[in-house]
Amino acid sequence: xxATLDAVSKTFGRTAALHPTTLRLDAGVIGLLGPNGAGKTxxxxxxxxxxxxxxxxxxVAGHEVTGSQAERTAARRRIGYLPQEVTFPRGMTSFGFxxxxxxxxxxxxxxxxxxxxxxxxxxxxxxxxxxVKVRALSGGQRRRLAIAQALLGDPALxxxxxxTTGLDPxxxxxxxxxxxxxxxxxxxxxxxxxxxxxxxxRVVVLDGGRVRFDGSVPELLASAAGRVHxxxxxxxxxxxxxxxxxxxxxxxxxxxGPGASAVEPTVEDAYLLLRSATAEGAAA
Amino acid sequence: MSWHVDEPTWRRYADGxxxxxxxxxxxxxxxxxxxxxxxxxxxxxxxxxxxxxxHAEITRPRRPWPYRILARLGVPxxxxxxxxxxxxxxxxxxxxxxxxxxxxxxxxxxPVHLPGxxxxxxxxLAPLVPMLAVVATYDATDPFREVTGTTPFSKLxxxxxxxVAALTAAVPLTVAVALVVPALHGYFAIWLLPGLALTVATxxxxxxxxxxIASAVVGAxxxxxxxxxxxxxxxxxVATAAGQAGFALAVAVLGLVLVHLTNSRHARRVAR
Numbered sequence: 001x002x003a004t005l006d007a008v009s010k011t012f013g014r015t016a017a018l019h020p021t022t023l024r025l026d027a028g029v030i031g032l033l034g035p036n037g038a039g040k041t042x043x044x045x046x047x048x049x050x051x052x053x054x055x056x057x058x059x060v061a062g063h064e065v066t067g068s069q070a071e072r073t074a075a076r077r078r079i080g081y082l083p084q085e086v087t088f089p090r091g092m093t094s095f096g097f098x099x100x101x102x103x104x105x106x107x108x109x110x111x112x113x114x115x116x117x118x119x120x121x122x123x124x125x126x127x128x129x130x131x132v133k134v135r136a137l138s139g140g141q142r143r144r145l146a147i148a149q150a151l152l153g154d155p156a157l158x159x160x161x162x163x164t165t166g167l168d169p170x171x172x173x174x175x176x177x178x179x180x181x182x183x184x185x186x187x188x189x190x191x192x193x194x195x196x197x198x199x200x201x202r203v204v205v206l207d208g209g210r211v212r213f214d215g216s217v218p219e220l221l222a223s224a225a226g227r228v229h230x231x232x233x234x235x236x237x238x239x240x241x242x243x244x245x246x247x248x249x250x251x252x253x254x255x256x257g258p259g260a261s262a263v264e265p266t267v268e269d270a271y272l273l274l275r276s277a278t279a280e281g282a283a284a
Numbered sequence: 285m286s287w288h289v290d291e292p293t294w295r296r297y298a299d300g301x302x303x304x305x306x307x308x309x310x311x312x313x314x315x316x317x318x319x320x321x322x323x324x325x326x327x328x329x330x331x332x333x334x335x336x337x338x339h340a341e342i343t344r345p346r347r348p349w350p351y352r353i354l355a356r357l358g359v360p361x362x363x364x365x366x367x368x369x370x371x372x373x374x375x376x377x378x379x380x381x382x383x384x385x386x387x388x389x390x391x392x393x394x395p396v397h398l399p400g401x402x403x404x405x406x407x408x409l410a411p412l413v414p415m416l417a418v419v420a421t422y423d424a425t426d427p428f429r430e431v432t433g434t435t436p437f438s439k440l441x442x443x444x445x446x447x448v449a450a451l452t453a454a455v456p457l458t459v460a461v462a463l464v465v466p467a468l469h470g471y472f473a474i475w476l477l478p479g480l481a482l483t484v485a486t487x488x489x490x491x492x493x494x495x496x497i498a499s500a501v502v503g504a505x506x507x508x509x510x511x512x513x514x515x516x517x518x519x520x521x522v523a524t525a526a527g528q529a530g531f532a533l534a535v536a537v538l539g540l541v542l543v544h545l546t547n548s549r550h551a552r553r554v555a556r
Contacts, residue, residue: 048434076436087427092372100369101428103362104435104442110361149431 002027002157002185003047008056010042017042019209020056025157025185031200031217032189033271039209040189041084041161047187048081048159061156077106080155084162084189086146090135094126094145097134101149120148123178125171139166147175156184164192193268205271207278217267224265224273228252231260239276289313289320294327363445366437370449376425377450383417384454388476389461408510411478418450419443440495444483451480482506484538 003025010018018039034040045051047058049065049072058065063075088097098117107113121127124144129137137145143166150158158179164172172192176199179186190196196203196217203220205213213220228251234241235254244250251260252269253276265273289297289310296302297310314320347355351364371377391410422443423429432442455476482502489498 045430050430050434073436076434079434081431081434083430086431089373089375089427091374092369096369096372100365100372101431101435103365104432104437106436108362 003060003187004058005043005047006057006059008043008046008053008058010039010046010051011054016209018046018053021211023204023211023214025187027183027185028201029179029186029188029199031196031203032187032206033191033193033196033203034189034206035275038206040206042209043206044081044159044161044187044189045083047157048079049076050081050083078156080150080152080158082146082150082160082163086142086149088134088142088145090133092134093131094121094134094137095130097145098149098152102152105152107153116152120151123151124148125174140168140171143167144171144175154182154184158182158184158186160186160188162190163188164190164195193266193271197267203267205274207275212278213274220267220270220274221265224252224270226262227273228263228265228269229254229256229260230263231257233257233260235260239272287313288317289323291323291327294324298327366442366445367449370422370446373422373426373428376422377453379425380418380421380446380450381453381457383421384414384450384476385457385461387413387417388454388458407513408507411482411506414451414454414476414479415443415447415483418447421450422446438490438495440499441487441490444487444490447483448480448487451476451483455480478506481534481538488538488541 005021005023005025007020007022008018009016009020021043032040032043042051046053047060047065049058053066056066060075061078063078064071065075066072092100095117098120099113102113102117107116118127118130121130124147126141126144126148129141134142134145143163147160147163150160160179163175167175172195176195179188180199188195188200200217202215203213203217204211205220213223229235230244230248230250232248234249235251235256238251238254240252241249241254250263251257252265252272256262293302293306293310297307302310314324347364347368351368355361355364426432433439458476485505486498486502489501493501
């Protein structure tokens with residue numbers, strides 16, 4: 001088991017950002033889905049040790065993030081963390097930035113450290129941009145540079161907060177290839193449901209600071225089976241409807257209209273239905 | 285063509301071991317001999333590794349000359365990377381230096397200039413203020429704080445190295461301010477040189493001690509020194525030019541000790 005969160009919660013003043021949550025994260029790619037303000041970033045920050053929880057304990061590779069300083073340091077040696085936003089000093093080069101972060105990750109030997117920096121630069125496709133100042137990089141390249149720092153040292157637990165923001169489709173596909181082939185645990189927070197369906201072994205849906213779903217992608221899809229239709233008219237009471245490129249109307253949820261036929265749901269459909277059920281539960 | 289470059293000669297040429305005349309002869313010959321050019325290419329079988337070595341050399345960060353001198357003196361390369369990055373974070377560094385200088389100027393203008401020298405409590409706390417200002421500045425403005433905060437690197441060491449980066453710029457600036465504005469009391473430097481000395485002392489102690497114990501030892505040492513100065517009525521001497529020169533000397537000596545210790549530790553590690 002790579003990481004565990006046991007009854008972890010976080011409150012800011014009177015606002016509960018994360019209600020008591022228990023999760024066990026094993027090897028594989030885990031997608032974290034949820035609307036803005038669902039508590040995804042709070043959960044990732046707690047797991048990465050950037051933020052202390054209000055209650056509960058967190059452990060990474062057997063070391064308590066919420067324990068003593070020595071335990072926290074031991075846990076940090078096994079974590080790679082990409083925050084939602086990384087701002088770069090514009091005068092630093094790509095290599096200089098990664099070299100600095102590698103030092104902070106305790107790569108003491110210069111030759112080995114430089115080799116590791118070159119390795120992660122190559123992994124994210126920036127090998128030829130090593131000596132370029134960050135200010136000269138495009139937005140997508142900066143995002144890839146931020147991802148590269150998380151990959152330094154091949155951490156057992158890789159925590160990525162919306163890694164595909166700013167990446168073009170080719171770069172997103174390349175990132176999927178990179179993440180799917182690595183050992184250990186990868187926890188990705190994303191709004192891109194297609195990334196989840198293409199990459200993740202497991203998906204966790206957070207809403208209102210609570211876990212609403214925790215299972216495999218096929219299980220999430222099964223929860224929406226028979227509830228997504230396509231036809232000439234929209235389903236009454238549908239959660240979402242839109243006209244597709246074929247001219248037919250796709251309805252997520254609701255009662256099927258005349259002539260509507262059930263279609264294979266996507267992760268996005270299942271997510272929308274889950275969100276709708278959560279909202280109805282909250283209203284009731 | 286009566287001769288060709290043999291393999292041993294190529295090896296010596298590549299290693300730079302040929303004398304200048306032989307080297308020129310090889311170069312002149314190769315320009316007109318396709319057979320020898322082919323032989324040279326054949327000798328470099330692993331072109332990829334050669335290219336990697338060239339690429340590594342090109343991408344290796346070139347540090348400014350003061351850092352290269354410090355590296356030659358034995359200052360740990362990782363510390364130089366952190367200090368260099370502290371300065372590369374230009375906004376944080378500028379604000380930190382400005383805050384340290386401001387502390388010094390405010391001190392000079394504050395109504396603490398008693399005839400017998402500064403109060404003991406003031407002296408005890410003064411060296412801490414620049415460091416706290418630097419730490420607070422980086423905490424507030426470091427664009428990587430979310431990333432750096434989750435790395436295993438000692439936060440105390442990071443704070444100390446950033447303090448060194450800021451104070452080594454703030455000290456000459458305050459001296460310049462004093463030269464331009466002689467009315468500023470000599471106390472202004474009390475904030476910085478002792479702060480720098482204690483910072484370097486803590487860095488030295490981190491060689492053997494944990495962060496908490498190193499900080500406690502340095503803090504206790506400074507308390508004893510301040511109490512002793514207060515007891516002997518020598519507190520005013522701290523603000524004099526001689527007192528400040530003493531601190532400058534202490535910084536230099538502590539710096540040399542730090543370099544010596546680091547070199548010894550490195551030598552022991554290599555020997556193992």
